[in-house]
Amino acid sequence: MPRRILPFIILLAGLGGFFALKETRPTPNPVVPTERIWRVAVTAATPADHRPILSLFGRVEAPDRVRAAAPVAGRLLEVRVRDGELVEAGAVLARLDPRDLEPRRLKARAEVEKERLRLTHDTEALEQERELLRLADAAVTRADTVQSKKLGSISSVDEAREQLARARLAVTLREQSIAEHPSRLASLKATLAEAERDAARGEILAPFAARIGAVEAAAGDQLQANQTILTIVPLDGLYLRAKIPGAYGEELRRALNAGERLTARGQHAGKDLTAVLERLAGEADARGVDALLRLDAGADLPLGAFVNLRLERPPAPDTVALPFSALHGGDRIFAVDDGRLRGIAVERIGEFGGDTTEAGQVLVRAPELTPGTPVMVTHLPNALDSLKVETIQ
Numbered sequence: 001m002p003r004r005i006l007p008f009i010i011l012l013a014g015l016g017g018f019f020a021l022k023e024t025r026p027t028p029n030p031v032v033p034t035e036r037i038w039r040v041a042v043t044a045a046t047p048a049d050h051r052p053i054l055s056l057f058g059r060v061e062a063p064d065r066v067r068a069a070a071p072v073a074g075r076l077l078e079v080r081v082r083d084g085e086l087v088e089a090g091a092v093l094a095r096l097d098p099r100d101l102e103p104r105r106l107k108a109r110a111e112v113e114k115e116r117l118r119l120t121h122d123t124e125a126l127e128q129e130r131e132l133l134r135l136a137d138a139a140v141t142r143a144d145t146v147q148s149k150k151l152g153s154i155s156s157v158d159e160a161r162e163q164l165a166r167a168r169l170a171v172t173l174r175e176q177s178i179a180e181h182p183s184r185l186a187s188l189k190a191t192l193a194e195a196e197r198d199a200a201r202g203e204i205l206a207p208f209a210a211r212i213g214a215v216e217a218a219a220g221d222q223l224q225a226n227q228t229i230l231t232i233v234p235l236d237g238l239y240l241r242a243k244i245p246g247a248y249g250e251e252l253r254r255a256l257n258a259g260e261r262l263t264a265r266g267q268h269a270g271k272d273l274t275a276v277l278e279r280l281a282g283e284a285d286a287r288g289v290d291a292l293l294r295l296d297a298g299a300d301l302p303l304g305a306f307v308n309l310r311l312e313r314p315p316a317p318d319t320v321a322l323p324f325s326a327l328h329g330g331d332r333i334f335a336v337d338d339g340r341l342r343g344i345a346v347e348r349i350g351e352f353g354g355d356t357t358e359a360g361q362v363l364v365r366a367p368e369l370t371p372g373t374p375v376m377v378t379h380l381p382n383a384l385d386s387l388k389v390e391t392i393q
Contacts, residue, residue: 035388036388037339037388037389037390038380038387038388038389038390039389039390039391039392040336040376040377040378040380040389040390040391040392041376041377041378041391041392042336042374042375042376042377042391043322043323043326043374043375043377044371044372044373044374044375045320045322045335045369045370045371045372045373045374045375046320046321046371046372047318047319047320047369047370047371048318048319048320049315049316049317049318049319050315050316050319050321050349050352050363051312051313051314051315051316051352052312052313052316052319052349052350052351052352052363053310053311053312053313053350053351053352053353053360054244054248054310054311054312054313054350054351055308055309055310055311055351056240056242056243056244056264056291056293056308056309056310056311057242057243057306057307057308058240058241058242058243058291058293058306058307058309059240059241059242059304059305059306059307060238060239060240060295060301060302060303060304060305060306060307061238061239061240061241061292061303062213062233062234062237062238062239062303063237063239063292064234064237065213065231065232065233065234065237065303066207066210066231066232066234067228067231067232068093068094068204068228068229068230068231068232069226069227069228069229070096070223070224070225070226070227070229071096071101071197071198071201071202071225072100072101072104072198072225073100073222073223073224073225074096074097074100074101074202074222074223075096075097075100075220075221075222075223076094076095076096076097076217076218076219076220076221076222076223076229077094077095077096077097077098077219078094078095078219079093079094079215079217079218079219079229079230080092080093080094080095081093081094081212081215081230082212082215083212083213083214083215084211084212084302085211085212086209086210086211086212086235087206087209087210087211087212087232088206088209089206089207089208089209089210090205090206091205091206092203092204092205093204093205093206093212093229093230093232094204094217094229094230095202095203095204096202096203096204096223097202098199098202100202101195101198101199101202102199104195104198104199105192105195105196105198105199107195108188108191108192108194108195108196109192109195111188111191111192112185112188112189112192115181115184115185115188116185118177118181119178119181119185122174122177122178122181123178125174126171126174126175126178129167129170129171129174130171132167132170133164133167133168133170133171135167136160136163136164136166136167136168137164137167139160139163139164140157140160140161140163140164142160143156143157143159143160143161144157204229204230206232207232208232208234208235209234209235209236210232210233210234210235211232211233211235212230212231212232212233213230213231213232213233213303214230214231215229215230216228216229216230216231217229217230233303235297235300236297238294238295238299238301238303239278239292239293239294239295240264240275240292240293240295240307240309241290241291241292242290242291242293242309243287243288243289243290243291244280244288244289244290244291245287245288246284246288246289248288248313249280249284249288249289251313251314252277252280252291252313252314253280254314255313255314256277256279256280260314261276262276262277262311262312262313262314263275263276263277263311263312264276264277264293264309264310264311264312265309265310266307266308266309266310267308268301268305268307273295273296273299273301273307273309274295274296274299275293275294275295275296275299275309276293276294277291277292277293277311278292278293278294279291279292280292291311293309293311313350316349316350316363316365318365319349319363319364319365320363320364320365320366320369320375321352321353321361321362321363322361322362322363322364322375322377323361323362323377324361324362325377325378325379326362326375326376326377326379327348327362327364327379328343328379328380328383330348331345331346331347331348332344332345332346333346333364333366333375333376334375334376334383335368335369335373335374335375335376336374336375336376336389336391339388339389339390340385340386340387340388340389341376341383341384341385341386341387341389342385342386343383343384343385344366344368344369345366346364346365346366346369347364347365347366348362348363348364349363349364349365350362350363351363374391376389
């Protein structure tokens with residue numbers, strides 16, 4: 001019997017020891033679950049009227065650029081300027097050899113004088129021819145009288161009548177020549193005016209204060225008519241041609257039609273630049289529409305230079321300027337209500353402030369953004385509604 005009950009005794013002893021150890025074990029401290037708090041920066045929303053900024057990248061052009069060309073074929077006598085030089089209005093830039101221009105003017109002037117003398121001679125000759133016509137008419141009358149009395153031949157009458165016809169033809173031709181004199185004289189005067197114009201253009205002058213763009217001929221070159229000698233770029237007629245995205249084309253066109261002045265600012269080679277949007281092109285493509293901005297008179301830029309400018313768009317009412325870090329997903333921001341985040345969908349209007357090297361801020365619009373609403377400006381990749389946050393100053 002003792003051998004049979006010994007296992008049960010050992011089992012009972014083990015169970016007793018187990019329960020004794022369980023009852024005497026130390027009690028662990030209870031685990032209290034805690035929520036993580038994110039520290040974020042906030043700013044107060046201030047809806048107002050802001051001017052969005054549109055970044056532009058364009059090329060300097062001169063629509064009023066002048067190409068000085070040779071008026072007629074001739075030799076280029078001298079060129080007094082070089083590429084890039086500044087010249088005043090009226091400065092002599094180049095001269096053609098006057099020996100190629102002066103003979104045409106002298107010839108045209110001589111033709112005009114010749115035509116005036118011709119009128120004088122035709123007028124005097126007309127009087128004489130009319131007298132010959134009167135005599136020929138009288139001769140025909142006498143011949144008819146003699147022939148009617150059977151004292152003369154028929155051939156003498158025919159000869160008298162032939163002389164009368166010749167006299168009438170001479171008078172008619174002389175009167176026609178005198179009648180055509182005004183038109184001939186006008187034509188010759190026009191030729192003289194062209195010759196004098198070409199002779200005057202033989203000395204090429206700067207029509208305005210300008211910069212020489214490129215000199216394409218040298219002294220001694222034999223030029224053809226209308227061959228370019230040099231180009232002249234006005235100092236106060238520089239424009240920037242930039243591509244405007246199609247989404248902003250109609251907005252800017254309406255502002256221009258309303259007479260609004262839209263200004264763009266930027267820098268080139270460390271120098272501040274200002275330009276005013278003057279017009280938009282009448283044609284567009286897949287990239288947008290070309291805009292022409294007139295640079296200020298002090299802009300000393302070479303043609304073809306590329307410039308970055310920031311154009312002020314028309315005012316956008318009830319918009320809020322926020323750092324780009326406040327955007328989540330491009331169209332969503334978070335307000336802070338009682339220490340928790342609340343997502344707000346916004347309409348992105350454009351950029352605001354900054355310069356050509358900094359992006360500045362983003363302009364958004366949302367009906368829920370009332371004045372004073374705290375908006376989180378710290379970008380949290382895991383931001384979501386009801387996330388507990390703590391604002392920092």
